[in-house]
Amino acid sequence: MLKGSRCTSCSRSYIPPFAFCPHCVDSKVEYVDVPGEGRVVTWTRTKDGTVLVFVAFDGLEGGILHRYVAGSDPVEGMRVRPRFRAERVGSILDIEGFEPAR
Numbered sequence: 001m002l003k004g005s006r007c008t009s010c011s012r013s014y015i016p017p018f019a020f021c022p023h024c025v026d027s028k029v030e031y032v033d034v035p036g037e038g039r040v041v042t043w044t045r046t047k048d049g050t051v052l053v054f055v056a057f058d059g060l061e062g063g064i065l066h067r068y069v070a071g072s073d074p075v076e077g078m079r080v081r082p083r084f085r086a087e088r089v090g091s092i093l094d095i096e097g098f099e100p101a102r
């Protein structure tokens with residue numbers, strides 16, 4: 001499960017998580033679970049053919065830029081979920097990429 005941060009002063013939540021709240025510059029933050037699905041805000045294809053998506057999550061500010069791992073091109077607004085690697089070490093690379101949620 002992905003983790004975000006939530007400010008206990010203003011209740012804003014962020015992904016990726018911050019050690020402080022960027023809005024009120026308060027360090028009273030806690031980790032929160034991120035919904036299992038996000039939505040593609042935008043995407044691009046690199047010169048080597050890698051497809052990258054910027055994924056936002058309901059209720060959280062910010063998002064994650066990562067690979068898109070499916071056969072067809074993504075569509076802006078489509079629901080996606082992270083595909084995790086079998087072996088995890090607590091890194092952003094524990095996510096192999098994002099794939100269609102359904």
Ligand SMILES: [Zn+2]
Binds near residue numbers: 008009011012023024
């Ligand atoms: Zn705050």
